[in-house]
Amino acid sequence: METIITLLIGVLVSVATYLLLSKNVIRVVLGSAILSHAIHLLLITMGGLKKGGVPILGGKVETYVDALPQALILTAIVISFAVTAFFLVLMYRTYQSVGTDNLHEMRGTNDE
């Protein structure tokens, strides 16, 4: 199971890298979102995808799932949600004021 998830993470990261390197701003935002999904999957995989019971004392199960990675992911998801939302709004605002959604046309300023 871990191997399959790891392969999936690899696919997600490569897709995200492709998107991040493109010129269109929407693709960049989507790329950053997919990148964060990949890392969330990695976090839960690193904790081990064991089949075990709910980590509450007094249950009838012998093995427990490690609860920490899930807590970490929950936090990371919230953070990446906030960042993606902000990023999306910023991209839209930039599109409004610069008048282009092409990153190449936005780059640099003419100084010196």
Added chain:
Amino acid sequence: MNNILVFPMVLPIIAGVLLLFFRSNPKVQRWGSILTMVVVFLISLWILEKVMDEGILRLDFGEWAPPFGITFVADAFAMLLVTTSSLVTILCLLYAAFAKDEKREKFFLYPFLLLLIAGVNGAFLTGDLFNLFVCFEVMLLASYVLMTLGGEKKQLTEGIKYILINILSSWFFLLGIAYLYGTLGTLNMAHLSQRIAEVGQPPLLTTISILFLIVFSLKAGLVLYFWLPGSYEALPTAISALFAALLTKVGVYALFRSFTLLFYHEPSITHTIIGVMAMITMIGGSIGAIAYKDVRKIVAYNVIIAIGFILVGLASNNVESIQGSIYYLVHDILVKGLLFLMVGTVIYLTGKTRFDQVSGLITNYPLFGWIFLITLLSLGGIPPFSGFAGKLLIGKGALVAGEYVMVAVAFLSSLFVLYSLLRIFLNMFWGETSILKKNQIYLSKGMLASCLILAMLTIGLGLGMSVVSPYVAEAANVLTNPNLYIEGALNND
């Protein structure tokens, strides 16, 4: 239980949320935020004294004993930085209060500044690696907003780059955390240190440590500084001063913490890489500092040179050089804030950004001119000012470690700092005045006062070395003896 430890982080958050309700009343916003930071400063001063008396203090959130819960750990190093950054924040807020940028004040400038400080103080205090990530994100989200607040074209396009590079570095941070948790099964920093010491840092852990090196270098602007000059240039004065004083320093703090507490077993690999990176940073920064005529670019590159210089201390890795780095870190937080305030004020007064377009400012604003001279001497490391002690100790420590090339590069870069700023001073402040008395823009006393106080602090820090030295010695002592930190952070009794 030392519940007081949470205040440097929680007070700014509470105040920030409360200030949201006073949108239409800029006076409440200004003085409310300054008052909050004064209280935070006094509290952190008190904690610093307590740490000096009683050793490392710890707060376990929700009574979860470490290593299972999240802890705040205050040692002298962390508290020294919290105190200094709170102090510099007060002065930047004071400047902002008198600069009266009402367009931004209406859109929650002060609440976001307070949230930024909450993130910074949290990052200094936390004893948990994942919590460090969270505090970084709190700080970064606030900085994204501050970066783009105002919505000028330049801010928006630079903001995109800034956010993207930080999303990437946060991604690497999570990657490092995932790997570290996968291999060691803990994220409490003291506990991590213990476990790494038990297994003696095998190559796998050294590789993970390099991942962390990349992450913190991106935040600190060590080699990976390409995002820095552009984004700092686009900011309004008070915000840019705060960014220059604090944001990169949090990265430097994280580098020091992780490479003195966690990954200190293979200095021949990690610390050598840090040394090379520090040298590249100083060389690149020096080239940048003399390449431009735009004063904002010049000072932004000065930030980069200072980062390289501080990291020379970490690369040399002995008590003396680390003491030097701590001195220099404290000095740099104060004086970089001052430098950015000064340069922002010059642009506000003249409306020009290039140093060959203005001259003779010292005739119009004599006190202001002298403060600029003090700033540049202090940055160059001239004796009576605060930069000297740090430079001396870092140089001495690096010589003891036998890093002759690094010392040479470091001190040459100081010359470049001096030269690049002297060029601004000679062109803009000396010579025939280009502003007629009647066209002169009035420099408000409050703005001048915050610069003046910072300048006096840099003189005071330089002359009062004996007052600061016990704190620095204690901070360096904990950094060089990880067992002290582990004892303080894990001991349950």
